[in-house]
Amino acid sequence: MKPIDAFSRLTQALKVLPNVGPKSAQRMAYQLLQHKRDGAEELLAALQQALLQVRHCQQCNTFCEGDLCHVCADETRAQTRLMIVHMPADVASMETANCHDGLYFVLMGQVNPAQGMDLSHIALEKLVARLQNSAVEEIIIATNFTAEGDATAYVLAELFKNLPYRVSRLARGMPLGGELEYVDAGTLAQAVYERRQLK
Amino acid sequence: MKPIDAFSRLTQALKVLPNVGPKSAQRMAYQLLQHKRDGAEELLAALQQALLQVRHCQQCNTFCEGDLCHVCADETRAQTRLMIVHMPADVASMETANCHDGLYFVLMGQVNPAQGMDLSHIALEKLVARLQNSAVEEIIIATNFTAEGDATAYVLAELFKNLPYRVSRLARGMPLGGELEYVDAGTLAQAVYERRQLK
Numbered sequence: 485m486k487p488i489d490a491f492s493r494l495t496q497a498l499k500v501l502p503n504v505g506p507k508s509a510q511r512m513a514y515q516l517l518q519h520k521r522d523g524a525e526e527l528l529a530a531l532q533q534a535l536l537q538v539r540h541c542q543q544c545n546t547f548c549e550g551d552l553c554h555v556c557a558d559e560t561r562a563q564t565r566l567m568i569v570h571m572p573a574d575v576a577s578m579e580t581a582n583c584h585d586g587l588y589f590v591l592m593g594q595v596n597p598a599q600g601m602d603l604s605h606i607a608l609e610k611l612v613a614r615l616q617n618s619a620v621e622e623i624i625i626a627t628n629f630t631a632e633g634d635a636t637a638y639v640l641a642e643l644f645k646n647l648p649y650r651v652s653r654l655a656r657g658m659p660l661g662g663e664l665e666y667v668d669a670g671t672l673a674q675a676v677y678e679r680r681q682l683k
Numbered sequence: 684m685k686p687i688d689a690f691s692r693l694t695q696a697l698k699v700l701p702n703v704g705p706k707s708a709q710r711m712a713y714q715l716l717q718h719k720r721d722g723a724e725e726l727l728a729a730l731q732q733a734l735l736q737v738r739h740c741q742q743c744n745t746f747c748e749g750d751l752c753h754v755c756a757d758e759t760r761a762q763t764r765l766m767i768v769h770m771p772a773d774v775a776s777m778e779t780a781n782c783h784d785g786l787y788f789v790l791m792g793q794v795n796p797a798q799g800m801d802l803s804h805i806a807l808e809k810l811v812a813r814l815q816n817s818a819v820e821e822i823i824i825a826t827n828f829t830a831e832g833d834a835t836a837y838v839l840a841e842l843f844k845n846l847p848y849r850v851s852r853l854a855r856g857m858p859l860g861g862e863l864e865y866v867d868a869g870t871l872a873q874a875v876y877e878r879r880q881l882k
């Protein structure tokens with residue numbers, strides 16, 4: 485008998501995916517091999533292609549296959565406004581919301597305050613290089629409103645402290661369609677604290 | 684620009700996994716390419732090996748690489764008792780519980796009553812072939828206690844109706860450590876209905 489059979493190896497390997505434990509991994513392996521052979525073949529090919537071809541945009545650090553991603557390559561975008569986000573999915577969300585006409589910088593990580601504010605997970609050096617001799621005038625910090633996102637925003641704010649950029653962070657408050665009864669206390673407190681003057 | 688880039692292709696391909704929607708797939712692709720390159724390489728290799736090597740046990744239909752799985756190859760198992768389950772994970776659970784010393788048959792699917800009781804998803808023909816000229820005397824139906832599991836159990840019970848096997852199904856009732864206050868009404872009703880005589 486071999487030390488580990490192919491099915492167990494696949495189950496083990498699937499646990500690399502976020503939020504996939506032993507039970508889900510076992511179910512995934514079963515689905516792939518029994519009911520989704522075509523999908524499994526496509527996943528194999530896609531993973532192979534991605535591992536070979538996906539690189540980082542030289543300017544904004546997001547995933548892309550050429551030197552520049554399609555946002556950075558788009559000359560109609562406002563070159564003076566730079567939005568800093570955590571990961572490529574955030575760029576996609578922002579583009580769907582269609583509310584930012586500038587460029588992005590993708591940190592590809594967050595600072596984790598529970599693990600000692602290690603800065604090696606975020607592409608700070610690449611960000612500094614990006615800003616050198618650039619047309620950027622305004623920086624919008626669009627990290628998450630979590631402990632990690634707050635810590636990352638703090639690090640960025642410190643970095644820009646003595647630099648001549650206008651720096652802002654996304655507003656906090658009630659979500660659209662939010663009802664006071666159901667929103668969490670922290671959000672509610674923030675909404676009151678940062679209340680908007682009407683007259 | 685290509686019709687679909689490698690990152691989007693991987694995100695699309697990951698949606699073949701059960702319970703993975705667009706958002707999770709995007710996050711998985713990001714994790715694989717940014718933070719878990721080694722894990723992604725291992726997943727690639729494991730998937731490739733599994734797609735090539737994993738076959739079905741000729742006797743019990745579970746996944747294995749040779750002709751017989753390790754349970755069927757074990758001659759100390761009771762050849763007269765056959766437990767019928769839905770998928771390989773169920774065999775693993777049963778073996779962990781260590782309460783069945785016989786053999787298994789894995790249906791590799793369930794009958795779905797909501798989709799017209801299509802029998803093509805379960806390995807009925809292979810089961811009939813398995814039973815021909817076998818030493819099996821007792822059959823334990825160990826399908827799930829869901830609509831699909833109940834329907835599958837019904838199909839099996841019908842199949843064995845006029846055949847000379849002792850046939851049973853797993854008991855229903857309160858789970859170990861279950862408290863009446865928290866158990867669902869259906870389970871409670873079943874536990875009362877199938878109550879065990881003590882004296």
